[in-house]
Amino acid sequence: MKKLMLSLFIAFGFGACSLNNDDIKVDCGASEDKTFTGFPLLCSYNVNTLPVNPTAVLIGSEERMKAYFTKRENSCPNSTDTPPDFTKEIVVGLFSGLKTTTGYSIKITSIVENKCEILINYYEKAPQPDENITSAPNYPSDFIIIPRTSKIILFNKSTENLNNIVIGSFNKQCTGADCQKFYQLNDFNILKFQNVVAGGYDFSQYRYTATTKKGDYTLFLKDVPAEILALKGQTKTYGTPDAPDHGGVYFELRQGAAITKIFIDNTDTADQSAEVIAFKKAIQAKITALK
Template sequence: MKKLILGLFVVFGISACSLGNDDIDTSCGSNVNTTFTGIPLLCNYSVKIEPEKSGALVVTTEEKLLSFFTKHPNSCPNPSDPTIDFTKNYLVGLFAGQKPTTGYSIKVASIVENNCEIIINLYEKAPQTGESTAPTVTYPSDYILIPRTSKKIFFNKVTNETTDNVIIGSYAKPCTGDDCQKFYQLNEFNVLKFLNVVAGSYEFGQYKYLATSKRGEYSLFTKNIPAEILAIRGQTKTYGTPDTSTKGGTYFELRQGTTVTKIYIDNNDTEDQSAAIKAFKKTIQDKITALKQ
């Protein structure tokens, strides 16, 4: 395995991590998957100096956070709590550098840990064939929280990942309990559990999430999608009246490239739900129950 960096190097003209190549120490024992927390940092902070080159940053104190970022009023409608407890966590930032158009991204795929090292696996996405982009300079980034550690932190770039994913959820409106908003993202390399989702506000980039490494969930689940839903690609459709239903609703979102399909299904079986939709609704509900365990 190759490491893409360690420690502190220059991306902002100050100490941070660069994305070079080097061998990881193989004497540290076996690697085990580690969960991590994603944080929508840019809902509450802005980068003081956008890095022109790719790199990474490990922030260990509030003072360092404020030296790299400017705190500002919430830019997301319902952002997650921006507080970071640096007595318990480090903030890790990944930066793809300056890009000439939209359509680029960088993401943490998974984290593995052994006796002496933490290895953060990441991937970068460029615009896909046929994808519509705007000629706007962008600076893609991603932010996660990891427990404080004395271990060395390395970054390993992986390839052949896809940003396609599904989001499944169960909700009630109004929400009167801790368990009435349950939402998960399934992609090819992990499962995300979104935290403190606000009823009716289903733009998930504004929420913290817990990520657990689990490969192939996206491909496996998409085999269950009915042709009726695939046919409305890129649109939004509601079955029944889930927002006012006494039983609440079931949510499904399919992201394929830049195309997003959203489905809201009344948990009551309504006349507009075909047998295929009812079966798919149960599949979603069963999957949510399994993920909660």
């Protein structure tokens, strides 16, 4: 690891620190990408004190959790989240600090680890062109869970293509844990969402497993038919995928402020062109490959 933006020399009692330290140079040998779990913490907890400045927090105990967060009475409608197991895990949180309008966010994208350090990469999003924003104070944040460690944790702000695709297979007759498969394709990683509820497609409510993978968004975008790209920002359903004996595939495309959502019946229906049917099969094949 050559150029690093922040070092956190941590013990498990660590609380918080700034994201604006000077760069340092550390060489700890060969590194490898690591998977991590996204944690929709704010579905279940409120932040006790919202940080005005950019801040990182590491939570390694129930006492530390209670110091920073208060359990909410009402969680997100489809959240099935469980508390972290602090005997095996720690929570890593990033806050962007106070923003005076909506349209901002912060997101952890990848983790790289070597024999003595863990590097957490993240990006920050500002309001996009044509995005509807309102004047209101907000505090963008993101939280993940990683295995307990005594290694130094470092943070690096990166520049990423923020557009992404979500694909999934759904069926209202589907029962059991994680029987519906939903994935987000970015140009920097792939997210596998856990325990997605039929009809509950607000993916900020779900835990996910993130695996570093470069370029999947750009590659899969080439398969999207022109008629679906032309629906930019709209929602469309092909056939009757919610029928009891049908089911279907889900496609969501985020490009800047525009969010396009498509539901396609597993049965080939009259409103599905040859291109849409071929695209449906491409989604099904991609889901199979990612399982």
